[in-house]
Amino acid sequence: MKALVSVKRVVDFNVRIQLKPDGSGVITDGVKHSMNPFDEIAMEEAVRLKEKGKVTEIVAVTIGGAKCEETLRTALAFGADRAIHVKEEGEVQPLTSARVLAALFKKETPGLFLFGKQAIDDDANQTGQMVAALLDLPQATFASKVELDGNKAQVTREIDAGLETLEVDLPAVVTTDLRLNEPRYLKLPDIMKAKKKPVESVTIAQLGVQAAPAIKTVKTSAPPTRSKGVMVKTVDELIAALKQKGLV
Amino acid sequence: MSKILVIAEHANGKLNVSTAKVVSCAQKIGGQIEVAVLAADGSAVAAEAAKLAGVARALQVDNAANANAIAAVLAPQIVELAKARAATHVLVAGSTFGKDLMPRVAALLGVPQVSDAMAVHGPNSFDRPTYAGNAITTVEVPGLVVATVRLASFAAVAHGTAGTVEKVAVAAKLPGHTRFVGIESHKSERPDLQSAGRVVSGGRAFGSAENFNILYALADKLGAGVGASRAAVDSGYVPNDMQVGQTGKIIAPELYMAIGISGAIQHLAGIKDARTIVAINKDPEAPIFEVADIGLVGDLFQVLPELTAKL
Numbered sequence A: 001m002k003a004l005v006s007v008k009r010v011v012d013f014n015v016r017i018q019l020k021p022d023g024s025g026v027i028t029d030g031v032k033h034s035m036n037p038f039d040e041i042a043m044e045e046a047v048r049l050k051e052k053g054k055v056t057e058i059v060a061v062t063i064g065g066a067k068c069e070e071t072l073r074t075a076l077a078f079g080a081d082r083a084i085h086v087k088e089e090g091e092v093q094p095l096t097s098a099r100v101l102a103a104l105f106k107k108e109t110p111g112l113f114l115f116g117k118q119a120i121d122d123d124a125n126q127t128g129q130m131v132a133a134l135l136d137l138p139q140a141t142f143a144s145k146v147e148l149d150g151n152k153a154q155v156t157r158e159i160d161a162g163l164e165t166l167e168v169d170l171p172a173v174v175t176t177d178l179r180l181n182e183p184r185y186l187k188l189p190d191i192m193k194a195k196k197k198p199v200e201s202v203t204i205a206q207l208g209v210q211a212a213p214a215i216k217t218v219k220t221s222a223p224p225t226r227s228k229g230v231m232v233k234t235v236d237e238l239i240a241a242l243k244q245k246g247l248v
Numbered sequence B: 001m002s003k004i005l006v007i008a009e010h011a012n013g014k015l016n017v018s019t020a021k022v023v024s025c026a027q028k029i030g031g032q033i034e035v036a037v038l039a040a041d042g043s044a045v046a047a048e049a050a051k052l053a054g055v056a057r058a059l060q061v062d063n064a065a066n067a068n069a070i071a072a073v074l075a076p077q078i079v080e081l082a083k084a085r086a087a088t089h090v091l092v093a094g095s096t097f098g099k100d101l102m103p104r105v106a107a108l109l110g111v112p113q114v115s116d117a118m119a120v121h122g123p124n125s126f127d128r129p130t131y132a133g134n135a136i137t138t139v140e141v142p143g144l145v146v147a148t149v150r151l152a153s154f155a156a157v158a159h160g161t162a163g164t165v166e167k168v169a170v171a172a173k174l175p176g177h178t179r180f181v182g183i184e185s186h187k188s189e190r191p192d193l194q195s196a197g198r199v200v201s202g203g204r205a206f207g208s209a210e211n212f213n214i215l216y217a218l219a220d221k222l223g224a225g226v227g228a229s230r231a232a233v234d235s236g237y238v239p240n241d242m243q244v245g246q247t248g249k250i251i252a253p254e255l256y257m258a259i260g261i262s263g264a265i266q267h268l269a270g271i272k273d274a275r276t277i278v279a280i281n282k283d284p285e286a287p288i289f290e291v292a293d294i295g296l297v298g299d300l301f302q303v304l305p306e307l308t309a310k311l
């Protein structure tokens, strides 16, 4: 069975982002980027399934500009067999991404399509669900456990009320949550090997995909800042401060 | 005039308080508000929903297939309902229920989705958070608005004059490819994290599930809900549904106490709207102190028992 994994290049989770002074967005030039952490978890899961013999081929896909090739190389170092780069320098919103990824699904016919639950830049949490909708596939979002069993999968999901388990027919879309696994540390030989693996590139137009209606960003602003608080030295002072605010 | 369709969140025959928060967002948009209840038997939930202030009507969509909230099953029904009611807006809570469901609805309708609407500027213009809440974007939606609502940004509406309940039949082809197996919930007598007025949270510093007992003792003294950092959940000290942050629950209590939590941006994203933040940490340089209204440098294993005893 083939697994398709979508991976997005995002500003690294450790970066404290800065806004452009004119309100037109976030400064991304010269800022450290990495693979979206949830996509690392998706890659790790695919690799583990391959190690268990449940998956035979892993294909990593990304949509984005030339620099996203780095992200694909990371995916190949994790253990993807090959990669597809959908080249687009401009902004791509989730519904358009979903149409592109649905088109790739039709070309590749995988048994499992893995996504991160959310990209930590746009924090949209949409793309996997949208792909599943467009293809009328089952979706198991926010997965913390995936068990493949023939043409079915049991997926445990992290939801507000606890842990829910669904059974889905394959092919299916699965989006990953933090507890699914701990991604491996990439070793130099794997990074070297990844350089030789094949990366195919296509454009959105070549896939015959029409861009979806887009949401317009009018401006980007900083959240309200919190005013500087007070430091107390003892528990008694803490209780006094809480009492003063009417909180206890 | 806007025609707003709110999708109710409910479980075990009870309306989730999140729905009243979404109705509050709908009131800010303005227009006619209908709440759709998709359930196996939604009569009790629909009656509750119709009582929410500003709600004209609850639409009761009963179907045995709706016994559990499966996005692939609910989405096609919501699409039909949105068309039948000529909805200009389809809104749902930004809970795991809404986040799972709504993108599926949006994609079937062929429109983009606004995730986590946190402020309303007009019927088609909203603020939403990106980059863990460190960049707020003001967005404009071209046509039909499909959105999830950031619960921490809206106060639940009260009960108003009761609207009507209308039973609605929806003809949609429902898939059988996704089946509910079970749910494992950790029963707690403590207030719900997302609606509690007071929340105390613990981090990696607790070191074990057992040590969390000293936090529960404080919570019970304060009548508080209990949350946790990702590190505490990953380490298995507490269940996943207690995680607060960018990728966990986003909360807005009157009082938030972060104890043994460093204050990573992903954690702060979940607590920015708390009225008062208290931090207890043994490291005076911990970033949590940058956002705390009241900070105490100290060892939680000494501070917490003393605090609980003196309150």
Ligand SMILES: Cc1cc2nc3c(=O)[nH]c(=O)nc-3n(C[C@H](O)[C@H](O)[C@H](O)COP(=O)(O)OP(=O)(O)OC[C@H]3O[C@@H](n4cnc5c(N)ncnc54)[C@H](O)[C@@H]3O)c2cc1C
Pocket: A013, A037, A038, A120, B202, B203, B204, B205, B228, B229, B230, B231, B232, B243, B244, B245, B246, B247, B248, B249, B259, B260, B261, B262, B263, B264, B265, B266, B267, B270, B280, B281, B282, B283, B286, B298, B299, B300, B301
């Ligand atoms: C994709 C992604 C998503 C994430 N989402 C979330 C999220 O939703 N929520 C979240 O919380 N995190 C999230 N994180 C993780 C986040 O980056 C931090 O790693 C995490 O919040 C750290 O948890 P912590 O503060 O408990 O642990 P640490 O950072 O290890 O901090 C422990 C703190 O305890 C203090 N301490 C130690 N001993 C004591 C003592 N005896 N008394 C008092 N203080 C003590 C230390 O000084 C330290 O400040 C996410 C990370 C990623 C990459």
Ligand SMILES: Nc1ncnc2c1ncn2[C@@H]1O[C@H](COP(=O)(O)O)[C@@H](O)[C@H]1O
Pocket: A006, A007, A008, A009, A036, A038, A039, A061, A062, A063, A064, A092, A094, A097, A114, A115, A116, A117, A118, A119, A120, A122, A123, A124, A125, A126, A127, A128
């Ligand atoms: N441009 C992209 N390229 C590849 N994968 C993407 C892209 N955008 C979103 N995804 C996938 O969809 C997931 C959810 O993204 P989002 O809906 O933007 O929060 C990500 O974790 C990725 O797996």
